[in-house]
Amino acid sequence: MDISYFDNNATTRVAPEVKKAMMPFLEDLYGNPSSIHDFGGDLIKYVDVARKNVAKLIGASHSTEIIFTSCGTESDNTAVYNALKNYPRKKHIITSKVEHPAILRHFEQLERQGYKTTYLDVDRDGLITVEQVLEALTPDTALVSLMWANNETGVIFPIKEIGEALADKDLLFHTDAVQAVGKIPINLSQTKVDMLSLSGHKIHAPKGIGALYVRRGIKFKPFIVGGHQERGRRAGTTPVPNIVALGEAAKLALEGMDKESQAIRELRDYFEKEVQTKIREIEILGHPEKRLPNTSNITFKYIEGEAILLRLSNENIAASSGSACSSDSLEPSHVLRSMGLPFELCHSSIRFSLSKYTTREEVDYLLAKLPEVIDNLRKISPFTPAHLLE
């Protein structure tokens, strides 16, 4: 039986068009664009087209503002590193408590190296305010790094407003937009962001390709040193097939965004409406409107997340949780904890994330199986009140 895939915030299917676009570069066009000979050197034009497409997707004014990297994490690490190199004397950096580990673990490492860090709290809806950011600033602040949209809840931070507020400050503003790019419109010509991270495999390109936007005029110090690829900003042999794939995925995302995100939203909303009528005592997490159209994070009271995921997996349904047993750490989701959810609800939450390939049939199949799974586990749980089992 086919998989019913509701884990698109983890990774996505490679679009057939993307696969087709990259194939020639896995076959005959295998040259190295850094080569003198035309066989390799000519390939740079395909890389440039891809760069333009990525720039267009996020509304960057110049395609040279795009640096290809290996993944979102590398983009994040590079951005933070670059900010510190821009302000070697400043020792304070700001982020939020709900960031991806690519930011949080890096901040913790910098803490050990003597940097002062501020982690902004989010409210019960998962949101922060511009005021919070401004209050945290000091003359010593080198960097503010805030995600555009959260991977677990899909909650969207007010990046445009924060960018406006930080525009006249002597620091760099970075946003981890890995989950936002391709899902909601982003226009950097009108949003004052200095650096932005994105990742290919979240938008139907393959794994192993990402990009970092660095606004023109900002000094850049390479994080990975070696050859002169990417105008000396990111060493390493140019991965032409992956770059072409990301370019194609960016083009498709931009062309289809309005229509697709509307369709995805309708499907997600349908799922949420139905699931609430079918299963009692659940809560949909995150701000109801300021949220990605594809993400639904739900807590199922009285039962534990991993058990739900494994039971769903038995039914060929893929979803995920940030809860205790699913990761190596036993700690419940740091995102949900930061939102002030009680421990027990953090253990019980499941994230369903859709894509343009999610069908109504898949959602209906999920809606058919989910109540049974939840009901079964609630029967096993010692905490389920009697009225739920009737």
Added chain:
Amino acid sequence: MAWKYSEKVKEHFKNPRNVGVVNNADAVGEVGSMVCGDALKLSLKIEPDSNKILDAKFQTYCCGSAIASSSALTEMIKGMTVDQALAVSNQDLAEYLDGLPEEKMHCSVMGKDALEDAIKKYRGEETDAHEEEDEGKIVCHCFAVSDKSIEKAIRENNLKTTEEVTHYTKAGGACGSCLGEIEDIIHDVRARMEQEQPSQPKESKQIIQKNKTEEKPLKQGLTTYKKIKIIEKLLKEEIRPSLGIDHGGLELVEVEDNKVYVRLLGACSGCAQSGETLEYVRNRIEEELGQPIEIKDLA
């Protein structure tokens, strides 16, 4: 995540046996709470004359392996006498399930704890599970694990490292702030265990599997001269060769008490990863000297 579980665990997870509460139970044992992320309730029907367990049922709030181990435990103890059931060890349970991932061992501990709680109550030895908790001091506040529980897990499963304690009790698995305290408890309990059984230390499978990870004895009270010798040897034999690949190098400048001054040379100086390099060097020196140090790059 995925299925790291054995076929038998999966099968018990998909089709758990003995779910629910025994009617007119003679004994009920409870451990954990919803806040901890796992909990287990075990109810037993016991024949008074023979002390035989006639029926056993469970309810649990936890991950897949807790459901499987609770199901397995109830299957195992049905038909046993109370004493036989108490003799079932965590290892027996894990074996019955063809093994459990190490990070899930706390699930099998939980089943046994619930069984002990139930039988104690049945025998009238303890009235309230909380009383026992109160005797101990809470060490891990994230998961509310007491020093008593940690000691018990160390003794019963011959645990040696903080990591193992976390796998068996969850203690230290969240914020990690109590890991130092857990280390002290391990040290303390193991010292007492040695004294209790001086001639015949209990050898379990664990030891056989893990003898490679035996810690090196601490080299306390080293003179500066000896420290320099040790560090130079480490730099020469291990660290410089590995950095040399990157056309970099490292020079030892001075050692003062716990302060080690070095100079990063060549490609290493000013390299993007020089912070990590230093961190790596510091860790290795600390391991060799068996004491914490501060490292400074004078480049």
